[in-house]
Each structure stands twice: as structure tokens, then as C-alpha cells.
Amino acid sequence: MKKTILLLAITLSFFNCKNDSKKDNSKLNVVTTTTMITDLVKNIGGDLVSVNGLMGSGVDPHLYKASEGDVTKLVNADVIFYNGLHLEGKLVEVFEKMKTQSPIALADGLDKSGLIGSDYFASNYDPHVWFNISYFKQFAKKVTQVLAEKNPENAARFTENEKNYLQQLEALQAKVSSTIETLPKEKRILVTAHDAFNYFGKNYGFNVVGLQGLSTATEAGVQDVQKLATFIIENKVKAIFVESSVPKRTIEALQAAVKSKNHDVVIGGTLYSDALGNAGTIEGTYIGMFEYNVNTIVNALK
Known part of the structure; x- marks a missing residue:
């Protein structure tokens, strides 16, 4: 620098x-x-x-x-x-x-x-x-x-x-509002790599939990992974999500921690958080990214 x-x-x-x-x-x-x-x-x-x-x-x-x-x-x-x-x-x-x-x-x-x-x-x-x-x-x-x-x-x-x-x-x-209304409120728990979705959660009634907190500059420790694994099991969370701009190994480690406790949680897909998708794709625009994220979240958590 x-x-x-x-x-x-x-x-x-x-x-x-x-x-x-x-x-x-x-x-x-x-x-x-x-x-x-x-x-x-x-x-x-x-x-x-x-x-x-x-x-x-x-x-x-x-x-x-x-x-x-x-x-x-x-x-x-x-x-x-x-x-x-x-x-x-x-x-x-x-x-x-x-x-x-x-x-x-x-x-x-x-x-x-x-x-x-x-x-x-x-x-x-x-x-x-x-x-x-x-x-x-x-x-x-x-x-x-x-x-x-x-x-x-x-x-x-x-x-x-x-x-x-x-x-x-x-x-x-x-x-977006219409799509989210199809997801029962008790299933609106969004677990991702880091807390990029708090404004989304505030607007649409999701409990948002990020493994790394708000900044990806902060590494998640073993205790963070174990604590979130317990949260997933207790709240019967069906799916967790990778982010395109964050290495997926953190979410894979979380999935493994849940499985080690004799429970299963699937990776529901990749969400676009701090960056859009590739140019020329639907996810490469702000509007397309937002709609894609919502569809991915709702379909995985239903």
C-alpha cells in the first residue's frame, strides 16, 4: 500500500x-x-x-x-x-x-x-x-x-x-417481495460466508448469520465454526450458502462440522454478495444478481 x-x-x-x-x-x-x-x-x-x-x-x-x-x-x-x-x-x-x-x-x-x-x-x-x-x-x-x-x-x-x-x-x-412471500417466516434463516446480507435480512425478515462477520478480512476460527454448526442444528437450517467473492472452503468446513455432529446441511448454492457475476450473464447486472440471489435462497430453504 x-x-x-x-x-x-x-x-x-x-x-x-x-x-x-x-x-x-x-x-x-x-x-x-x-x-x-x-x-x-x-x-x-x-x-x-x-x-x-x-x-x-x-x-x-x-x-x-x-x-x-x-x-x-x-x-x-x-x-x-x-x-x-x-x-x-x-x-x-x-x-x-x-x-x-x-x-x-x-x-x-x-x-x-x-x-x-x-x-x-x-x-x-x-x-x-x-x-x-x-x-x-x-x-x-x-x-x-x-x-x-x-x-x-x-x-x-x-x-x-x-x-x-x-x-x-x-x-x-x-x-423480490412476491418471491420471498412464498417462503415461510420460520424458514428465513440465511447462513453465509460473511455478513453481507444484513440490509437484505432487515428488509425481508431474514435472520442473517455470517461465518466471518461483516468483513472478509476477519478470519473465522474453529470456535466460530463449531458455534455456528450448533446454531444450524438447533434451528433445523436446511441449507447454507457460498459467496462468489469469498473462498468456499469456509462454508465447506461449516458443512463438515455439522455432519460431524450427525446432522446434514446442504450447500444451497452460490450467492453474489460483494461483486456481481461475469459480464454478459444475468448475474452480471445488479438487477439480475438480486433476483438470482433471491431465487437461490428461497428455492434452497423451502
Whole structure:
């Protein structure tokens, strides 16, 4: 990280004298961190923006470190969007060193009174706010506002894109609620690799239990595994879930611990938590990911 920050300082000093010309004057050069934010900006910006996402499918934002290539992207960006609330913990120092770009933390605009507290992050809040669709709508509004300010000539188009995308998010909310209503409340226990789904659980009545807690930077110990195995048995949990951005060995160890106590629990599937699926797939979009997760959870726990 020290090497990256030094490189950033040197690179920034070089670019302080650069002019504002772009390779393509018709497009804003936007850099994003997580795949969820990348997908959001593409929906709002459309063909009026060029989006460079730092993180790809399956990448854990808790552990992500900026590469030399990332630094170049950042210093050349017209706009930088990131989640905030210390989700991208190892990038925070890099952002703090930036003088001209002023990276925008989308979660900073949320009403803190509605957020879930957390001692794992310097922000003291659970940063996995995209699992509350209403919060993601607020992200969309902020992105629209910023893009319109940066490119006022196309403000109307950004606003129209936002309107269309918000309608899609409203349809997603209705569909998700309908699907979850088919799952009895007593079966709404969601056991995953780490606590990425607390906002989801709060909205839809799930008891969410993560093996590693809120941050994947915290390793689960033997006692954590044994304690959660007992919880699964006592609550007759039918299925537990792997996460795409977290090594599956932790959930496999949990499954083995349950079996060692003469009980069975199945791995109900892979959920997308801190990153979307591969580009070009249903799970590669925020809306597709959310619907896929809900279907996987409900089908496994019924």
C-alpha cells in the first residue's frame, strides 16, 4: 500500500499540469470501484460515458489494493464513484491523497439513522447498503446529479436514463417481495460466508448469520465454526450458502462440522454478495444478481 500511495503522489504531481482534454470529448471518463456501481453508472450514463471499473467479477472489495494501472485510471478520471463506509478499506488512503478528482462516496448521501451499525469498519456502519434496493435508488439519483453537473448539455438524457432505471428497480422490489412471500417466516434463516446480507435480512425478515462477520478480512476460527454448526442444528437450517467473492472452503468446513455432529446441511448454492457475476450473464447486472440471489435462497430453504 505504501508503494501504491507513493506512486499515486508521483503520478498526481505529473498530471497536475495536464489539460482537461479527453481522448473522446463527447464522453465523460468515469472510474468506479465495485461491480455494482459500475453497472449503475453504465445504466445512467449510457453511451455518454466511458466507464472503467477497477474491480471485476468475484473480486472482494474489502481486500482490494490499487494497482499501478488503477492509479493511472484514477488520475485521468473526470469522475470517480465509490461505495464508501470503508467497504473499499485499502483504497481509502489512495482516495485521501487525491487533490483534484474528489472521489464521490455514494453512501455518504444516505441517512445514517437508517444504517446498520458495525464495529468492523472505521465508518461504524455496515457498508453493504446495495442490498437495500431503496438505498440503491438513492445511489442512482446521486450518480445522475453528478453526471448532469459534469455534462450539462446531456442532463436531460441522464435524467431520462435514471427514470427508466428507477422503474426497473421498482419492478425488482415488487418481484423480490412476491418471491420471498412464498417462503415461510420460520424458514428465513440465511447462513453465509460473511455478513453481507444484513440490509437484505432487515428488509425481508431474514435472520442473517455470517461465518466471518461483516468483513472478509476477519478470519473465522474453529470456535466460530463449531458455534455456528450448533446454531444450524438447533434451528433445523436446511441449507447454507457460498459467496462468489469469498473462498468456499469456509462454508465447506461449516458443512463438515455439522455432519460431524450427525446432522446434514446442504450447500444451497452460490450467492453474489460483494461483486456481481461475469459480464454478459444475468448475474452480471445488479438487477439480475438480486433476483438470482433471491431465487437461490428461497428455492434452497423451502
